Amino acid sequence: MSKKVRKVLGLSGGKDSTALAVLLHKEIPDLEYFFCDTHKELQETYDYLDRIKARLGIKINYLSENRGFDHLLDLHGGMLPSPQMRWCTSMMKIKPFEDFVGDDDAISYIGIRADENRDGYISTKPNIKPVFPFKERGLVKADIIRILEESGIGMPDYYRWRSRSGCFFCFFQRKYEWVMLAEEHPDLFKQAIAYEENHSDGRTYTWTQGETLRELLTRKEEIVAKHKKAMQRETKSAPNRPLSEALESVLEEEDMGLPCLACHL
Structure with a gap:
């Protein structure tokens, strides 16, 4: 009997991963959804996740790094994370995700669009295979917005003034x-x-x-x-x-x- 391969999709509270959940939730009934919660997110992010759960009827696994941001900050000598030193991502996003998958074989569905020139992946574990449905189907930003509008979920409220999800103090903010x-x-x-x-x-x-x-x-x-x-x-x-x-x-x-x-x- 072949070993079951888990299928996982990480939600960030942003438009692309949400549109991917809309696209796949009926196609892949056993898809597992997760959100890596730093506990430093905007309230609008949590509200948006609640909207996703209600509209799609899905369960979201909230994953956390047990020690929390402040403890990790102390471990790094008070050095704030930065584009050059992204310890927050590795410790509070990637590690909880890899712990969630463990040693299971898994397919990770990632919402990078066909009009984006990047193939980055958030884990290098050999048992986790990345799949890019938007790229495979040629879906671009206009398609993502259409998917969200047609689903009734729409865009996150913070898009009025901010174009990305992430911690309220994210160093990538403009x-x-x-x-x-x-x-x-x-x-x-x-x-x-x-x-x-x-x-x-x-x-x-x-x-x-x-x-x-x-x-x-x-x-x-x-x-x-x-x-x-x-x-x-x-x-x-x-x-x-x-x-x-x-x-x-x-x-x-x-x-x-x-x-x-x-x-x-």
Whole structure:
């Protein structure tokens, strides 16, 4: 008797992995869904996951790294995660996922689109095989948005001001997204500042390169004005484009590199 191969799909709280769940939930009845919960997510992310469960009638396994972000931060000497040192992804996203699969043979369905030029994978374990249904079927961003609209799930609420899922203090946030975090969730912005400043040995770490969050916030009007001009330019060039797509295009101009796939699909 052949050994059963598990089929798993990681949800990030973003549009692509959600659309993949919509696409596959009837095709693959035994598909296992999981979300790696850092406990540093936006409330909008949890609300969106609840919407997915309700609409699709699926169970989502919430996976966590037992020791938590603050303990891991201490283990790393207070050094904040960064694009160069993504210990949060490896410890709080990839490790819980690999523990969840264990030594079982598994197919991991990943929501990278056909119009994306990346093939990144979040695990290198030989028993986990990556499969890319969007690429196989030639599905692009417009298809993903259509799938979400037709499902009734729609887009996450945070897409009004942020184009990616992930922790509220994600270092891949653009300047405008940090400014909007301060406006939408001032309590979380204060927590992000505290992580920068609370180092008893006097070391300085910042979430964004070149300036602290306090310094960034003093430039709020400048950052918002620049963003509005870019949005006007974008909507003028494509007046029928949804605002969420225009926002994503504008924010991509300020991109700091490819985000972690485990967090942002």
